[in-house]
Amino acid sequence: MxxxxxxVSGLPDWGRCAVxxxxxxxxxxxxxxxxxxxxxxxxxxxLDLVAQGADxxxxxxxxxxxxxxxxxEAEELRRVLPVVRGLAAEGVVVSVDTMRxxxxxxxxxxxxxxxxxxxxxLADPAMVPAVAAAGSPFVVMxxxxxxxxxxxxxxYSDVTGEVVAELRESFERAVAGGVDPERIVIDPxxxxxxxxxxxxxxxADLGRLRTELGRPLxxxxxxxxxxxxxxxxxxxxxxxxxxxxxxxxxxxxALSAREGAWAVRVHEVRASADAxxxxxxxERAGADSAGEGRRAG
Ligand code: PMM
Numbered sequence: 390m391x392x393x394x395x396x397v398s399g400l401p402d403w404g405r406c407a408v409x410x411x412x413x414x415x416x417x418x419x420x421x422x423x424x425x426x427x428x429x430x431x432x433x434x435x436l437d438l439v440a441q442g443a444d445x446x447x448x449x450x451x452x453x454x455x456x457x458x459x460x461x462e463a464e465e466l467r468r469v470l471p472v473v474r475g476l477a478a479e480g481v482v483v484s485v486d487t488m489r490x491x492x493x494x495x496x497x498x499x500x501x502x503x504x505x506x507x508x509x510x511l512a513d514p515a516m517v518p519a520v521a522a523a524g525s526p527f528v529v530m531x532x533x534x535x536x537x538x539x540x541x542x543x544x545y546s547d548v549t550g551e552v553v554a555e556l557r558e559s560f561e562r563a564v565a566g567g568v569d570p571e572r573i574v575i576d577p578x579x580x581x582x583x584x585x586x587x588x589x590x591x592x593a594d595l596g597r598l599r600t601e602l603g604r605p606l607x608x609x610x611x612x613x614x615x616x617x618x619x620x621x622x623x624x625x626x627x628x629x630x631x632x633x634x635x636x637x638x639x640x641x642x643a644l645s646a647r648e649g650a651w652a653v654r655v656h657e658v659r660a661s662a663d664a665x666x667x668x669x670x671x672e673r674a675g676a677d678s679a680g681e682g683r684r685a686g
């Protein structure tokens with residue numbers, strides 16, 4: 390399966406779906422805001438995630454929950470840089486979650502090796518040139534505008550078709566701007582300008598996203614609203630809070646790994662690390678029995 394999962398130039402090949410652990414250095418992220426707001430506890434949390442099985446750690450300093458206002462660049466740098474530096478110094482593969490070229494550049498200089506831009510290069514015109522100049526791997530996510538009013542843009546007649554087309558545009562814009570296509574990861578942006586039904590349809594179509602876009606796929610469903618909707622007892626019942634969505638997140642991880650995702654981005658690492666290992670063992674058993682079938686035939 391690794392041929393279909395794809396490889397990202399400039400990053401290790403983990404030989405299975407990778408697990409990206411999340412460290413949000415923010416006071417207001419929807420599921421873990423405020424928990425690791427000082428650099429020391431954020432670095433410790435990142436190291437704990439690695440000990441639990443994370444292959445890489447995504448450090449972000451700006452919440453993108455629906456309705457979130459933006460933080461200043463100075464504040465984002467203040468939050469993110471010491472954590473990127475501290476984790477990279479410990480040998481962790483660090484990704485920086487930012488929409489700002491200035492933050493990406495400074496984080497890369499401090500040891501980050503991947504730029505994860507939820508706007509796919511749309512929010513800051515300097516982002517694509519910065520990533521191209523640095524030669525760094527780049528996550529291009531499907532995005533229709535800033536979080537403050539993104540829910541108004543959750544209107545689709547064919548969600549997968551539109552997400553594929555819009556992601557292709559962002560991908561092509563990045564490549565035209567000098568980013569190496571072999572370094573690009575694609576992400577459907579679950580929960581960003583999407584209602585629960587859109588997120589579920591995209592999950593059902595992961596294989597199509599992967600084959601039509603032809604690049605490694607990151608799935609970031611962790612604790613998101615659509616999982617709360619699925620877990621609610623009735624459509625009009627209250628949804629369980631974000632922290633009670635980790636088992637559902639691990640289910641998404643198993644499904645994503647089975648569909649050939651390159652990586653999943655999760656807050657609670659241990660269950661997803663187990664899930665990707667189980668999915669990999671099943672994949673290998675499938676490959677072995679197909680080989681035996683061919684030999685027997
Ligand atoms: N979602 C969030 C933050 N960063 N990055 C990528 N590539 N894809 C996502 O879907 C994504 C992201 C918001 O969730 P958080 O508050 O849990 O970090």
